[in-house]
Amino acid sequence: MRKTRGPAIPCGKLPTGELERLLKRYATRKDPSVIIGPAIGLDSAAVKVSKKVLLLKTDPITFVAEDIGLYALHINANDIAVMGGRPRWFLATILLPEGRTTLKDAERVFRQISRAAEDVGVTLCGGHTEVTPAVNTTVVVGQMIGEVERRGLVSSQGARPGDSLIVTKAVPVEALSILAREKAEEIEKLVSRTTITRWKRFVKRPGIGVIRDVEVAMRVTRPHAMHDPTEGGLSMGLYEMARASGVGMEVYGDRIPIIKEAERVFDYFGVDPMGLIASGTLLMAVSPEDAERVVRELERAGIPATVVGSVKSKKYGITIIEGGKRRPLRIYERDEITKVL
DSSP, rough: OHHHHHHSOOOSOOOOOHHHHHHHOOOOOOTTTEEEEOOTOSSEEEETTTEEEEEEEEEOOOSTTHHHHHHHHHHHHHHTTTTOEEEEEEEEEEEEEETTTTTHHHHHHHHHHHHHHHHTEEEEEEEEEEEETTSSSSSSEEEEEEEGGGGGGGTTTTTOOOOOOOSSBBBTHHHHHHHHHHHHHHTTTOOHHHHHHHGGGGOOOTOOHHHHHHHHHHHOOOOOOEEOOTTTTHHHHHHHHHHHTOOOOEEEEEGSSSSSGHHHHHHHHHHOGGGGGOOOOOOEEOOOHHHHHHHHHHHHOOOEEEEEEEOOOOGEEEEEEEETEEEEEESSSSOGGTTTO
């Protein structure tokens, strides 16, 4: 009799509890050079090499076809930046669908990666490219390597009770860019073509990168923790930082900078902007006495920034206050965009 394998897993990240179980069971080898290893809510690995710390990151791009090379470069670079490091070297595994890929298609991906790498100051130093029946659309899996001085290392584990929580730009920049590219015909019923065109450009302006956000914030202070919310949106980003740091949070829902003109689109697709993929927004925990100065410095640099909450003790949990009412923050282990794509 054939053994049952259990129910199929839905699209998106593995459930947090299951991923944690797998990491604890299989990521068991201990190497003293590994300063930060695999765990829930951590952006990159950190490995001590000589006098430097190497930062190691890998992430696939699966939601978009247009500008996929740009996405792959920036998404991976972000997670090096939020560790306080400088992205240096990039490798890419490019998987192209059989029967539909031309040489021009392959070259377009390489060109996008090259241009984005030049903008960020990163060297494309390796990877792998193939046409395969295993995918039905182009997939790029990026691997970014960066470096940082040991004393400059930051992680999402460092948030402390009393810290202020700051987010940059607005949410969800990345999700709106994706929806404008992949669902333009449907969205035209709700907003103007001019708006759709502007949303498509969100990938470049205000951009899905947070390297500059980090650099500006660190002119003022060394944040205790930083995180780049991706799948699961800002809600998941807050949860992952709280989980990694072993703290609770109080979030001021009415202060969260959500792109208001997109509310009709969110309602149409039945999605919560707090659970939509949110690259381009930097989440950080800083000392309360530094929070106003950080916000001012970011604003002066042309980067909108908002204090959206505070860090509490773990027993407080993660709550959001909206319209004078307090409730637990909803966590999206499955990104809301998977309802649409």
